[in-house]
Amino acid sequence: MTTRIDIRLPEQELEILKAYCQEQDRTQTEVIREFIRSLRKKIKNQ
Structure with a gap:
């Protein structure tokens, strides 16, 4: 199952993406x- 999320980004960050x-x-x-x-690794390493 997937869940849809909507995010707001500043135009500059969207252009980077x-x-x-x-x-x-x-x-x-x-x-x-x-x-x-990749965040999973950061959580486990804390």
């Missing part, structure tokens, strides 16, 4: 999911 996604040939969803998964 778009540029990164284009450079990596990945979707915004893929990049955001990867970032969220």
